[in-house]
Amino acid sequence: xxxxxxxxxxxxxxxxxxxxxxxxxxxxxxxxxxxxxxxxxxxx
Amino acid sequence: xxxxxxxxxxxxxxxxxxxxxxxxxxxxxxxxxxxxxxxxxxxxxxxxxxxxxxxxxxxxxxxxxxxxxxxxxxxxxxxxxxxxxxxxxxxxxxxxxxxxxxxxxxxxxxxxxxxxxxxxxxxxxxxxxxxxxxxxxxxxxxxxxxxxxxxxxxxxxxxxxxxxxxxxxxxxxxxxxxxxxxxxxxxxxxxxxxxxxxxxxxxxxxxxxxxxxxxxxxxxxxxxxxxxxxxxxxxxxxxxxxxxxxxxx
Amino acid sequence: xxxxxxxxxxxxxxxxxxxxxxxxxxxxxxxxxxxxxxxxxxxxxxxxxxxxxxxxxxxxxxxxxxxxxxxxxxxxxxxxxxxxxxxxxxxxxx
Numbered sequence: 001x002x003x004x005x006x007x008x009x010x011x012x013x014x015x016x017x018x019x020x021x022x023x024x025x026x027x028x029x030x031x032x033x034x035x036x037x038x039x040x041x042x043x044x
Numbered sequence: 045x046x047x048x049x050x051x052x053x054x055x056x057x058x059x060x061x062x063x064x065x066x067x068x069x070x071x072x073x074x075x076x077x078x079x080x081x082x083x084x085x086x087x088x089x090x091x092x093x094x095x096x097x098x099x100x101x102x103x104x105x106x107x108x109x110x111x112x113x114x115x116x117x118x119x120x121x122x123x124x125x126x127x128x129x130x131x132x133x134x135x136x137x138x139x140x141x142x143x144x145x146x147x148x149x150x151x152x153x154x155x156x157x158x159x160x161x162x163x164x165x166x167x168x169x170x171x172x173x174x175x176x177x178x179x180x181x182x183x184x185x186x187x188x189x190x191x192x193x194x195x196x197x198x199x200x201x202x203x204x205x206x207x208x209x210x211x212x213x214x215x216x217x218x219x220x221x222x223x224x225x226x227x228x229x230x231x232x233x234x235x236x237x238x239x240x241x242x243x244x245x246x247x248x249x250x251x252x253x254x255x256x257x258x259x260x261x262x263x264x265x266x267x268x269x270x271x272x273x274x275x276x277x278x279x280x281x282x283x284x285x286x287x288x289x290x291x292x293x
Numbered sequence: 294x295x296x297x298x299x300x301x302x303x304x305x306x307x308x309x310x311x312x313x314x315x316x317x318x319x320x321x322x323x324x325x326x327x328x329x330x331x332x333x334x335x336x337x338x339x340x341x342x343x344x345x346x347x348x349x350x351x352x353x354x355x356x357x358x359x360x361x362x363x364x365x366x367x368x369x370x371x372x373x374x375x376x377x378x379x380x381x382x383x384x385x386x387x
Contacts, residue, residue, distance in 0.1 A: 048382075
């Protein structure tokens with residue numbers, strides 16, 4: 001899963017063993033980035 | 045008996061006009077009005093594909109704003125249901141994305157209003173979308189309404205019946221719409237809506253003229269007032285045709 | 294426009310006109326009432342009240358010896374003539 005560390009702004013890949021922690025700076029707050037997919041929205 | 049109509053313009057602009065129709069029944073006048081509001085189809089953005097949206101607003105909010113931008117609607121018959129025109133928009137901050145930034149794939153369908161702000165983008169924010177516009181009736185969604193302010197009033201005939209008594213206080217007499225004074229049509233706004241200003245010291249009588257309706261029509265820019273009115277008449281006619289044909293079978 | 298006759302007699306007819314609303318129904322009713330052959334013309338937009346929205350139902354009663362279906366056909370023609378004549382007058386003024 002692709003996240004971004006909220007302190008050092010680096011991209012972080014999380015696996016299921018490492019827990020929620022930035023491997024570069026140890027910060028525990030990670031942000032989920034918006035997917036690059038094109039999103040279709042109907043006007044309602 | 046089919047009415048012989050008499051139409052006369054009081055004020056005329058591309059997007060806004062006032063005209064008098066004589067010889068119409070209230071049912072017919074209302075049918076035309078309702079058709080202008082809800083039955084004449086216009087183009088509007090119906091689906092939006094967000095390629096990038098790093099602005100502060102949700103995709104759905106921006107989609108609604110894009111949907112409400114009035115688009116010019118091509119001549120009747122040029123487009124049918126499910127025909128799609130694609131418009132794209134790509135704006136990077138710091139800047140404000142306006143309706144004029146929508147680039148259309150078809151010269152017949154472009155934003156009717158250039159300066160509708162869509163969103164203010166700050167440094168590093170970007171909005172890139174592709175939008176599909178479709179033709180639909182106002183009944184399905186307000187964004188497809190071509191007539192935005194459509195209404196009518198009776199024409200009012202003003203008659204001077206005598207003089208006010210010498211020491212009587214002048215009281216204001218407010219009227220709205222259009223009056224007819226010895227055959228001349230006059231918008232009441234021209235005398236501040238006050239008959240006492242136009243006929244000082246006179247006693248006047250105001251009465252509705254039967255079967256004479258003053259329409260006030262304003263469009264959203266999709267087409268001109270004339271287009272809107274003729275298309276409204278066409279839409280009722282098409283249904284009458286359909287009914288006549290269906291009954292004959 | 295889907296038509297469905299719900300009641301029919303010599304001088305009386307009830308017909309459901311699918312997909313229409315007051316815009317057309319009221320104009321049509323007005324046109325029917327202009328005819329001398331028609332004694333009654335009315336329409337009901339929600340005949341089953343809140344029990345479920347149905348299509349408008351037009352009811353016509355005619356003079357003895359006049360087929361209500363023919364009166365309806367004639368009224369449809371009247372509406373068409375009205376719109377044509379209105380458009381012509383409008384375009385002449387515009």
